[in-house]
Amino acid sequence: MTDISSVWQTASISGIYRQTKTIKSFFLALREPFFHIAGQFVDVRLTAPNGYQAVRSYSIASAPNSNGMIEIAIDRLEDGEVSSFFHDVALVGDLIEIRGPLGGHFTMAPNGEGPVLLVGGGSGAVPLVAMVRQRVASGKDQALSLLVSAKTWDDVVFRDEILSISKAIADFTFTLTLTRASTATEEYFNRRIDAAIIKVALDRLPSPPEQVYVCGSNDFVNSAVEQILKSGVNALSIRTERFGG
Template sequence: MSEVPSVQSPGQTESPGQTGSPGQTGAPGQTQSPWQTARIVRVEKRTPRVTSFFFEPSRPFAYRAGQHVDVRLTAPDGYQARRAYSIASAPEAGPVIELAIERLEDGEVSPFFHEVAAVGDEIELRGPLGGHFIWPDDDEGPLLLVGGGSGVVPLMSMVRHRAARRSTVPVVLVFSARVWDEVIFRDELIGLDDRGNGFNLVLTLTREAARRPADYSRRVDVAMMVRSMARLRRPPGLAFVCGSNAFVSAAAQALIDAGVPADVIRTERYGV
């Protein structure tokens, strides 16, 4: 996913106490995790610009759907670069965690993974981090997820968590991508949608015609949110929105304009 996430709720003003950063845990009083080594055990291409790297930490840890880890690279001259990446795998997946990393041309960390990193390599990471953008295990829904591009990654952890628990909590995922080939986890999501057990996938492509009858060919808007929420049959108990700053601002406002209370909307923004 995009480098450097931050967390903010709609209606809040940006300040150090309200916006998370890679050096923060995101939860008051949460102990900061120590750095450890993690070995790459598998690499899987997701889209032309996104690749999943599967890491086996030297000290495995439990995490919650929606949390992230910090990744740190150290150059031979001692220079260090650090970025935060959300965990895509479900908490039930075992000790190996999946990070879906989007290549950013001007990034310091993502080009290393896409051009250099290979199975068997070790990197440093710490986590899990984040206490705001998580799906509580006791939440009975309905749940509305809205992701833009690589912002779908923490939402995918929630979707997989639901599937692993055989949960019937009603969930709608509205996923915006530029084109069909950039829909991360596309086949897996469509497969989950086809099960008909309360999970609904809504795809919207901004630069291409929709491929499925119920999908869209435009940016997220109020009408789309209203129709998507109708699939839940009752108002969402929680709504999670993740993506670029511009996407999150537009999607969160569309939700509010569609009648979703601001206090049930949780956002995570990606950018410097």
């Protein structure tokens, strides 16, 4: 039997939604539906008329489902040939090539029960939102503490949805820090993630986390993990996903 995750298939863009000034969500209708786990990703392949191909990987933002539809959120990079295509050229109805779901290390089991800490920087929050959505869809009682770092209030991907979930579900909490905010408010800190902010996110869990997921740029992940380890969290519980140089 062929493993569908290793086979390229055609998907149709069924919807496009702007999340922030640099991030758009693309809803893809799959020709061959698959079931994924939160934290997995897909490869996207673009082929130019001259045969040149570019492949990029994007986290799946949607919760696991069997309806043949997935959501990916793409951050426009200044020199990104694939991200520029999606932001400037792609339209609803366009066909693209994808393969997946891929990745098994940075995944959160849908039947988990222990407390979980999620830490994301910028678009690194995307797979973590998939984990939150998976938790909501499962209906299980599992404490999640999500900590996100973004430049400004308007740069927080899936912001309104996250805030809504944090008000609706008692054992899901949201901590936000903005690196380009001039002052702090009751809703967010105004600095890079440090030991004090990590402590706030940890204290919002009923007990030490059994799993920690950190996603973002190399520098962000290195810094966040350093602070998490200083807080006394078991290093073996930490999983990381990095992007960028």
